[in-house]
Amino acid sequence: MSHGFDTRAIHAGQPPEPRTGAVIPPIYQTSTYAQEAVGSPRLGYEYSRSANPTRDALQECLAALEGGARGLAFASGLAASDALLRTVCRPGDHVVIPDDAYGGTYRLFAKVLQRWGLEWSAAPVADPAAVRAAVTPQTKVIWVETPTNPLLGIADLAALAEVAQVAGALLVVDNTFASPYLQQPLALGADVVVHSTTKYLGGHSDVVGGAVVTADAGLGDEVAFHQNAMGAVAGPFDAWLTLRGIKTLGVRMDRHCDNAERIVDFLVEHPKVSNVRYPGLPQHPGHKVAAGQMRRYGGMVSFEVVGGEAAAVQVCERTEVFLLAESLGGVESLIEHPGQMTHASAAGSALEVPGDLVRLSVGIETVDDLVADLDQALR
Ligand SMILES: *Cc1c(COP(=O)(O)O)cnc(C)c1O
DSSP: OOOOHHHHHHHTTOOOOTTTOOSSOOOOOOSBOOOSSTTOOGGGOSBTTTOOHHHHHHHHHHHHHHTOSEEEEESSHHHHHHHHHHHHOOTTOEEEEETTOOHHHHHIIIIIGGGGTOEEEEEOTTOHHHHHHHOOTTEEEEEEESSOTTTOOOOOHHHHHHHHHHHTOEEEEEOTTTHHHHOOGGGGTOSEEEEETTTTTTOSSSOOOEEEEESSHHHHHHHHHHHHHHOOBOOHHHHHHHHHHHTTHHHHHHHHHHHHHHHHHHHHTOTTEEEEEOTTSTTSTTHHHHHHHOSSOOSEEEEEETTHHHHHHHHHHHOSSSEEOSOOOSSSOEEEOTTTTTTGGGTTSTTOOOTTEEEEEOOSSOHHHHHHHHHHHHO
């Protein structure tokens, strides 16, 4: 019998350590392992780029949380994306990416992989027909974020899985914003999930990491080969911090959602706010799809400020509890101006974001303090 999500978050890949019964996996802070005889590593461990028990525990846990065959942990979310793309794509292949992709993902395609002969085009992933129209005979991957960053658009994963299947392409879902607690892309037909574990999975803004989880074991083995061959692995302490964060993922996500819902109610009524983007709002264009594929709507909220870019920048600089910082998904609330911060690399491109946009990563502090802080910053 398969256990529930929170049981898996706490136990998957982490049986008590056999020698002492330690209930938490040790940090195997070692680069190499003494062998019994030439060519006979114990339990397959010979060198920590190839395998490390702390990383293995995290990888098993990640696979269990996403319902995948294989999980692989990397040094960052972008290292995970890079390893996956270089596993499944060759020069001349084509990838469809979201027209409001995470800035770093856009930069990886436009400034790095394009030079190695990978073609890409951007499409609005909220519209499956537009994604189908962007597919070419060379398309190997349809890359999707949902909710998208920072505009919080929603992609219909079951519909896109069909588009990918007809195209003979892989559907890859960046599940960073939702986390596996709120959304299970593999169950909806996706082939691969990628994460920046830096965000909700780690959850405490104290570690940078990434993950790939594949539905298919054979594809997982190919990515594992590249993980070792390319070398951007998660270190043992980083893996341990991420495992520690994951244990509370479910309770944290519920509080992130509770707080985000209260803040959305406040912003929607505020005269200085011209538009609120949150998939939980009934008037959000992706609300119905989100309701069908997400448990709740997450901790990310974006809004547009009356008075344009200058006013938006001012709000970001005036908050006190919300810290002005990039990144997201930690227990503390963060505020940022995507146009000049996370998405500055997309300026002048089709992926440029509105100047009056503010993005919140709603933390798990006392929600009255968060509302009061936004109220004084908007005044
Ligand atoms: C942060 C982020 C990434 C990149 O992850 P890093 O850990 O910073 O390399 C990718 N996708 C999304 C949606 C992100 O928020």
